[in-house]
Amino acid sequence: MRSRPIKGQDQQRFGDDPLAVRDTDHYKEEYVTGFVDKWDELIDWKRRYLSEGRFFVEQLKARGVRKVLDVATGTGFHSVRLLEEGFDTVSADGSPEMLAKAFANGVSYGGHILRVVHADWRWLNRDVHGTYDAIICLGNSFTHLFSERDRRKALAEFYAMLNHNGVLIIDQRNYDALLDGKYGNSHTYYYCGEDVSAEPEHVDEGLARFVYRFSDQSMYHLNMFPLRKDYTRRLLREVGFQRVDTYGDFQETYQGDEPDFYIHIAEKA
Numbered sequence: 274m275r276s277r278p279i280k281g282q283d284q285q286r287f288g289d290d291p292l293a294v295r296d297t298d299h300y301k302e303e304y305v306t307g308f309v310d311k312w313d314e315l316i317d318w319k320r321r322y323l324s325e326g327r328f329f330v331e332q333l334k335a336r337g338v339r340k341v342l343d344v345a346t347g348t349g350f351h352s353v354r355l356l357e358e359g360f361d362t363v364s365a366d367g368s369p370e371m372l373a374k375a376f377a378n379g380v381s382y383g384g385h386i387l388r389v390v391h392a393d394w395r396w397l398n399r400d401v402h403g404t405y406d407a408i409i410c411l412g413n414s415f416t417h418l419f420s421e422r423d424r425r426k427a428l429a430e431f432y433a434m435l436n437h438n439g440v441l442i443i444d445q446r447n448y449d450a451l452l453d454g455k456y457g458n459s460h461t462y463y464y465c466g467e468d469v470s471a472e473p474e475h476v477d478e479g480l481a482r483f484v485y486r487f488s489d490q491s492m493y494h495l496n497m498f499p500l501r502k503d504y505t506r507r508l509l510r511e512v513g514f515q516r517v518d519t520y521g522d523f524q525e526t527y528q529g530d531e532p533d534f535y536i537h538i539a540e541k542a
């Protein structure tokens with residue numbers, strides 16, 4: 274007898290060999306409507322707001338930023354946060370499902386009309402116009418790029434869309450800890466939802482496959498590339514950023530493998 278598929282699993286298509294799915298374009302298949310609806314349960318806006326505090330807002334204000342491009346809008350958390358703080362914000366994402374949810378969230382949280390643009394990072398300049406003082410790529414999004422060529426292409430597009438003294442803020446999970454067998458996630462920062470678990474199901478140097486389980490028994494997966502911290506920093510420098518500062522869980526000083534997330538702040542000048 275065939276067992277009943279668990280909700281979610283049947284919507285996301287990973288095929289017969291999910292561990293073989295190591296493809297940048299696959300993110301569009303992974304953020305299916307059911308998962309997108311669950312995403313806000315996963316990251317719990319109120320708790321995320323409290324744990325992040327004013328970190329990103331202060332980093333941007335300290336650099337005199339006015340115009341921001343959120344390239345990984347997702348369901349809109351940071352776009353809404355920045356609009357509330359008065360930043361001139363444009364919200365891009367490669368997933369139409371995510372953008373639809375972000376637009377609806379903007380209206381629900383404070384009546385904001387988000388300026389959304391459907392764009393893939395690898396061809397950002399084709400679809401998004403103008404230049405920006407800052408680009409943000411947050412919530413462990415850059416990890417969706419599976420080849421070095423795609424990472425370099427995306428970073429070059431970000432670089433080109435920044436003003437001469439612009440800043441790129443990009444974050445990532447602490448994959449070094451995961452790859453080196455020292456994984457721990459206190460769920461304090463990004464994955465704040467109470468009845469949600471996010472756990473690694475498979476990890477090797479080319480793939481981190483995570484499973485997300487929700488209280489209604491639904492289950493979804495994401496296949497991601499495990500970026501090592503120093504590798505990301507090197508790429509940022511190699512595409513031309515002059516200064517790269519890396520924070521661990523919003524702190525300037527961190528010890529080795531302790532933080533759950535790293536935040537890279539890359540300055541163009």
Ligand code: SAM
Nearest residue numbers: 300345347366367368371393394411412414417
């Ligand atoms: N920043 C949001 C947050 O913190 O909640 C969303 C994070 S979600 C993990 C990653 C987002 O990046 C998704 O909305 C996905 O559609 C987007 N994304 C992944 N790869 C992309 C690409 N190549 N071009 C554009 N967007 C992409």
